[in-house]
Amino acid sequence: MTERKIRIKKIITFFVIFTLIPLCLCLGIWLFKDRKYNIISMVIAFLSCVPFFVRFEKGKNAARELAVIAVMTAFSVVGRIIFMPLPGFKPVTAITVIAGISFGPEAGFLVGSLTAVVSDFFFGQGPWTPFQMFAWGILGFLSGIVMFGRQKKNLFIVCVMGAIGGVLFSLIMDIWTTLSIDGEFLLSRYFAYVLSSLPFMAIYTISNIVFLLLLTRPFVKKAERIKIKYGIFES
Numbered sequence: 001m002t003e004r005k006i007r008i009k010k011i012i013t014f015f016v017i018f019t020l021i022p023l024c025l026c027l028g029i030w031l032f033k034d035r036k037y038n039i040i041s042m043v044i045a046f047l048s049c050v051p052f053f054v055r056f057e058k059g060k061n062a063a064r065e066l067a068v069i070a071v072m073t074a075f076s077v078v079g080r081i082i083f084m085p086l087p088g089f090k091p092v093t094a095i096t097v098i099a100g101i102s103f104g105p106e107a108g109f110l111v112g113s114l115t116a117v118v119s120d121f122f123f124g125q126g127p128w129t130p131f132q133m134f135a136w137g138i139l140g141f142l143s144g145i146v147m148f149g150r151q152k153k154n155l156f157i158v159c160v161m162g163a164i165g166g167v168l169f170s171l172i173m174d175i176w177t178t179l180s181i182d183g184e185f186l187l188s189r190y191f192a193y194v195l196s197s198l199p200f201m202a203i204y205t206i207s208n209i210v211f212l213l214l215l216t217r218p219f220v221k222k223a224e225r226i227k228i229k230y231g232i233f234e235s
Contacts, residue, residue: 013051017109017141021047025130029179037127041117044133048113051106061232065103068226068233069110072099076115081122088203092119093165094211095219096136100144101153102223103233108140108148131176138172139165153220155213162212166205170197 021044028040052069072095079091092115100108116132117125143161147153174197178190227233 009054012054013106016047016050017137021134021137025134028127028130029176037129038125040130041120041125041133044130045113045117048110048133048137052110055104055106061230064230065107065232068103069099069107069114072103072107072111073114073118076111077119077122080115080119084123088200089207090204091207091211091215092136093139093169093204093208094162094215096140097143097158097162097165097208097212098216098219098223100140100142101147101150101158102220102227103144104148105141105144107233108144109137110140112136112138112140127180128173128176131173135169135172139169153216155216158216159209159212162208163205166208167201170194170201170204173197 024040024043024047028037076092076095076099079095083090092112096108096112096115099111113133113136116136117129120126120129120132143158143165146161147158171194174190174193175185177193177197178185182189
């Protein structure tokens with residue numbers, strides 16, 4: 001693959017994730033007044049697939065890569081459902097981070113985004129779903145940017161990313177809370193919602209670290225075997 005082609009693919013990926021998807025979120029809030037969240041969720045789900053298909057070449061391994069993405073998403077969805085009785089204590093971020101560091105940022109974004117929309121068929125779809133898709137997707141994407149391609153996955157760095165992810169997820173969801181309740185983004189109100197969500201943020205951050213300590217090594221080890229055996233998700 002030429003340098004120019006790689007550069008174009010990166011530009012497309014960043015444009016979709018950091019421009020088109022945020023625009024869709026704004027569209028849902030200000031134009032549709034949070035009433036067309038199902039449409040926005042489907043549009044974001046489609047856009048989440050774009051970086052993945054742009055990044056990975058079509059070929060015999062495409063189906064295998066999609067199968068791996070589906071399995072990781074299924075693990076994440078089931079994990080969220082199993083831990084439903086424990087608010088804020090979920091393995092979703094941990095599995096999304098692992099997907100990003102093992103299979104790449106685009107795969108991490110796709111796993112995080114699809115986990116939100118699929119699991120919310122069980123928990124209940126709502127205007128919060130598109131923001132959850134973006135938040136978890138970003139965590140998987142950033143984790144892949146930092147760690148994908150490194151032979152050794154430093155567990156301490158992975159846990160730090162999980163802790164940052166817990167804070168970042170809460171901050172992004174507080175943006176939705178501010179926009180949804182107030183109809184506009186007021187910085188003072190946003191900070192008030194952030195302060196009120198600190199207990200949830202703390203629980204979620206701790207849960208991310210716990211699940212990453214438990215899951216990172218076995219998942220990454222299995223992921224490396226799959227990548228070598230089938231020649232997929234090359235850096």
